[in-house]
Amino acid sequence: MRVIIIEDEKKTAKELEGMLLNIDSDINVAATLTSVSSAVKWLKENASPELIFSDIQLGDGLSFEIFQEVQTKAPVIFCTAFDQYAIRAFEANSIDYLLKPIEEDILQRSVEKYMNLKDHLSNVGSQYSVNLNKVIVQMDTTYKQTLLVHYREKIIPIKVIDIAFVYAANGLVHVNTRDDKSYSVQYTIEQLEQLLNPHQFYRANRAFIINRDTIQNVEHYFNRKLYVKTKYEPPEKIIVSKIKARLFLNWMEQ
Incomplete structure (x- = not known):
C-alpha cells in the first residue's frame, strides 16, 4: 500500500x-x-x-x-x-x-x-x-488558538483548548486553565467572546465564558434559570438566565 x-x-x-x-x-x-x-x-x-x-x-x-x-x-x-x-x-x-x-x-x-x-x-x-x-x-482560522497572558513580568502562551472558563469581575478579565491556574488578560470579555470559537465556548452571562468540555452538569435554578456546574471551581456560581436557557441547551446539543 x-x-x-x-x-x-x-x-x-x-x-x-x-x-x-x-x-x-x-x-x-x-x-x-x-x-x-x-x-x-x-x-x-x-x-x-x-x-x-x-x-x-x-x-x-x-x-x-x-x-x-x-x-x-x-x-x-x-x-x-x-x-x-x-x-x-x-x-x-x-x-x-x-x-x-x-x-x-x-x-x-x-x-x-x-x-x-x-x-x-x-x-x-x-x-x-x-x-x-x-x-x-x-476550522475558521480567525478564531484564536493561543492567548498571550502576563504573569509575574513574563509573557506566557496559553493554548485556547486548555482554557476552562473566562471570568470578568471588577474591571478585570481572568482566564482560568484546566490546571487550575488563573491569568489576567488585556482583552475585555466581549473581545474574547469574538475571538474564541463559538462551537467550543459559550458566553453564559456577563461574567463567564465557559468551555463545553469543562461542563459537568446543568441544574434547574430559580425562575427557570440554569445553574452550570463545571469540573473546575469558579469564583461564583455560573447562572444562565431564563431568556438564554433554551439557546444554551441547544448549544450543548450541537
Missing part, C-alpha cells in the same frame, strides 16, 4: 511511519511532506497515493487547502490535536481521524477500516468535497 504523510513535526512523522511499518511491512511511505505548498507540489507531480495521513494545522496553513487545490481520489486519515467537534461535519465521508498522541493499536484499526472500505471509496464523489468545505468553515 502506497501512502504519504503530511506532517510538519519531524518526530511525529517519523513515529507515524514507524508504527505503519510495524502494522504492515508492505506499506510504502512514498513521501513525508511538511507544508501545504510542498504537498500540493508533490500531488501535482506524482501519481496519487492509495492513502493519505495528514495533520490539520501546518506551518503555512490548514491541510484542507491542499485538497482544495489538488483533486485527489485518495482518502485521508486526519491526525490532529483538535478535538472531535471540529471535524464532525467530515465524519460521513472521511476514512477516519486520529487524535494526537497517536497510539499504534488505534492506528491499526484505522488502517483496517480503510482496507474494509476501499472498494466503496469510488462512490464518495462530490459529497466528499461538500463535507470538506464544511470542515474548512468550522
Whole structure:
C-alpha cells in the first residue's frame, strides 16, 4: 500500500511511519511532506497515493487547502490535536481521524477500516468535497488558538483548548486553565467572546465564558434559570438566565 504523510513535526512523522511499518511491512511511505505548498507540489507531480495521513494545522496553513487545490481520489486519515467537534461535519465521508498522541493499536484499526472500505471509496464523489468545505468553515482560522497572558513580568502562551472558563469581575478579565491556574488578560470579555470559537465556548452571562468540555452538569435554578456546574471551581456560581436557557441547551446539543 502506497501512502504519504503530511506532517510538519519531524518526530511525529517519523513515529507515524514507524508504527505503519510495524502494522504492515508492505506499506510504502512514498513521501513525508511538511507544508501545504510542498504537498500540493508533490500531488501535482506524482501519481496519487492509495492513502493519505495528514495533520490539520501546518506551518503555512490548514491541510484542507491542499485538497482544495489538488483533486485527489485518495482518502485521508486526519491526525490532529483538535478535538472531535471540529471535524464532525467530515465524519460521513472521511476514512477516519486520529487524535494526537497517536497510539499504534488505534492506528491499526484505522488502517483496517480503510482496507474494509476501499472498494466503496469510488462512490464518495462530490459529497466528499461538500463535507470538506464544511470542515474548512468550522476550522475558521480567525478564531484564536493561543492567548498571550502576563504573569509575574513574563509573557506566557496559553493554548485556547486548555482554557476552562473566562471570568470578568471588577474591571478585570481572568482566564482560568484546566490546571487550575488563573491569568489576567488585556482583552475585555466581549473581545474574547469574538475571538474564541463559538462551537467550543459559550458566553453564559456577563461574567463567564465557559468551555463545553469543562461542563459537568446543568441544574434547574430559580425562575427557570440554569445553574452550570463545571469540573473546575469558579469564583461564583455560573447562572444562565431564563431568556438564554433554551439557546444554551441547544448549544450543548450541537
